[in-house]
Amino acid sequence: xxxxxxxxxxxxxxxxxxxxxxxxxxxxxxxxxxxxxxxxxxxxxxxxxxxxxxxxxxxxxxxxxxxxxxxxxxxxxxxxxxxxxxxxxxxxxxxxxxxxxxxxxxxxxxxxxxx
Amino acid sequence: xxxxxxxxxxxxxxxxxxxxxxxxxxxxxxxxxxxxxxxxxxxxxxxxxxxxxxxxxxxxxxxxxxxxxxxxxxxxxxxxxxxxxxxxxxxxxxxxxxxxxxxxxxxxxxxxxxxxxxxxxxxxxxxxxxxxxxxxxxxxxxxxxxxxxxxxxxxxxxxxxxxxxxxxxxxxxxxxxxxxxxxxxxxxxxxxxxxxxxxxxxxxxxxxxxxxxxxxxxxxxxxxxxxxxxxxxxxxxxxxxxxxxxxxxxxxxxxxxxxxxxxxxxxxxxxx
Numbered sequence: 001x002x003x004x005x006x007x008x009x010x011x012x013x014x015x016x017x018x019x020x021x022x023x024x025x026x027x028x029x030x031x032x033x034x035x036x037x038x039x040x041x042x043x044x045x046x047x048x049x050x051x052x053x054x055x056x057x058x059x060x061x062x063x064x065x066x067x068x069x070x071x072x073x074x075x076x077x078x079x080x081x082x083x084x085x086x087x088x089x090x091x092x093x094x095x096x097x098x099x100x101x102x103x104x105x106x107x108x109x110x111x112x113x114x115x
Numbered sequence: 116x117x118x119x120x121x122x123x124x125x126x127x128x129x130x131x132x133x134x135x136x137x138x139x140x141x142x143x144x145x146x147x148x149x150x151x152x153x154x155x156x157x158x159x160x161x162x163x164x165x166x167x168x169x170x171x172x173x174x175x176x177x178x179x180x181x182x183x184x185x186x187x188x189x190x191x192x193x194x195x196x197x198x199x200x201x202x203x204x205x206x207x208x209x210x211x212x213x214x215x216x217x218x219x220x221x222x223x224x225x226x227x228x229x230x231x232x233x234x235x236x237x238x239x240x241x242x243x244x245x246x247x248x249x250x251x252x253x254x255x256x257x258x259x260x261x262x263x264x265x266x267x268x269x270x271x272x273x274x275x276x277x278x279x280x281x282x283x284x285x286x287x288x289x290x291x292x293x294x295x296x297x298x299x300x301x302x303x304x305x306x307x308x309x310x311x312x313x314x315x316x317x318x319x320x321x322x323x324x325x326x327x328x329x330x331x332x333x334x335x336x337x338x339x340x341x342x343x344x345x346x347x348x349x350x351x352x353x354x355x356x357x358x359x360x361x362x363x364x365x366x367x368x369x370x371x372x373x374x375x376x377x378x379x380x381x382x383x384x385x386x387x
Contacts, residue, residue, distance in 0.1 A: 002287045089289040090239065110239075112286045 003044060003113040004093040006083040006100050012052050012076055026105055033103040037085060042096060044084040052078035084113070120157055120165075127170040128153070128255040133227040135177050137290055142252070142280050144181055152177035228253060232308070234290055236301035237283065244279035245301075249308035251276055256312070264311050 016023045030048075037043040055070030071078055083100060087093035090112070097110045128149060135145035152173045166172045235248035243265060250256045250264070262272035282288075 088287075090237075090283075090286040091289055093286075094239065110286075114285075 001086045001088055002093075004085050004087055004096075005109075005111045005113060006085060006093075006097050007079050007109045007111070008048075008081040008100070008104050008106060009077045009109060010080050010106055012071075012078045014080065015051050026103070029103040029105075033099055036099070037083070037096065042085045042087060044086055046081070046083040048081035049079065051080075120153070120160060123156075123165065123169045123173075124153055125255065127173055129253040130170060130228055131174045131177060132252055132255070133231040134174055135181065136231055136252070137227050138178060139181055140290065142284065144184070145177075146252070148177040148181040148184070149173065151180045155180075230290060232305050233298075233301050234283070234288060235279075235308075236304035237288055238300040239286065239288070240279050240282060241275075242304060244275050245304035246308045246311065247272060247276050248279050249305065250311060254308070254312045264314070 016026070018024070018027070034043070034046060037046075052071040055072070057068045057070045057072045059066050059068075081104070083096075085093065085096055087096060090110075093110055093112075097108050101108045131149050131152070132145055135148055136142055139145050139148070155176055156169075156173065160166075232249055232253060235252060236245045240248070247261050247265070250261045251258070258273045258276065259269050261276075262269040265272060267275075
């Protein structure tokens with residue numbers, strides 16, 4: 001079955017304060033969604049990420065490896081987390097993505113994996 | 116035989132392509148195979164005459180060409196399997212492509228077109244790309260003609276179509292009739308495309324004639340065939356005093372399709 005990446009995007013300054021009821025509600029929703037994915041056999045992997053300010057960019061050129069403070073793309077929106085799912089086709093993936101967007105209360109992006 | 120190859124192309128190319136996309140599961144492969152089948156027809160028909168069921172002939176020839184091509188190009192076992200599947204797939208019931216016995220199979224063709232229309236209208240595609248794909252694959256309009264309808268350069272439109280096809284392919288978009296709940300998102304593109312096909316027939320952007328009755332009557336005839344009294348007149352422009360095109364009935368395949376009622380109802384609402 002094809003794999004799809006469902007990524008969560010928000011403002012670079014966004015940071016979830018887990019002590020707030022708002023955050024706890026989202027966490028509970030995402031947990032429920034993860035369970036649903038696992039029970040349906042669609043789960044491959046998922047993770048929430050630390051803020052983009054924690055990123056490091058690594059480059060390799062002619063055997064030399066260099067590092068710079070990240071993130072790589074200097075954009076306002078950054079990836080905050082992702083799922084990798086197994087789905088039969090685009091429509092199935094989009095249906096899961098709809099539930100993902102509802103669970104984390106924000107837009108998600110769906111991209112098919114190659115191969 | 117009054118048909119010319121050109122008329123057969125205008126009438127059958129969209130239908131054949133829709134069927135081949137279902138059978139092959141690949142838009143580019145289907146388009147190439149249908150083009151190749153028409154090239155073979157152009158070579159043979161002047162000598163043999165046009166066969167009694169030209170659409171069936173084209174479809175079968177295109178399928179056989181596609182199988183040959185998959186075999187020829189298969190370096191991966193996946194491709195071999197695909198070719199095997201196609202060969203044994205019951206596109207014609209007795210696995211014997213006797214052309215005049217394809218009538219049963221022709222019955223499913225309208226559903227293929229409807230399915231393809233709604234695949235092209237997938238909401239994951241940009242609105243203009245949805246319509247462009249329908250015009251290209253189902254109305255067999257040339258990229259130049261589609262570009263004209265959108266007032267963009269031909270190269271821009273060509274790129275848009277390639278990207279849309281690639282997106283559907285890379286995303287493993289399924290070739291199926293959408294569920295009732297999915298219709299509203301997709302209807303607009305389908306109706307816009309039908310309108311543009313009609314417009315192209317009304318004032319042709321290329322060719323020697325200003326009008327292209329093959330397009331306008333194609334849209335209109337589908338309507339007239341099931342024209343029932345007491346219906347509201349449609350919102351498609353009139354180019355002919357005798358009859359009016361009917362958007363609702365211009366969509367092929369509704370008659371046999373179990374999900375046609377919600378669609379018909381939506382179309383009706385949209386028109387009022």
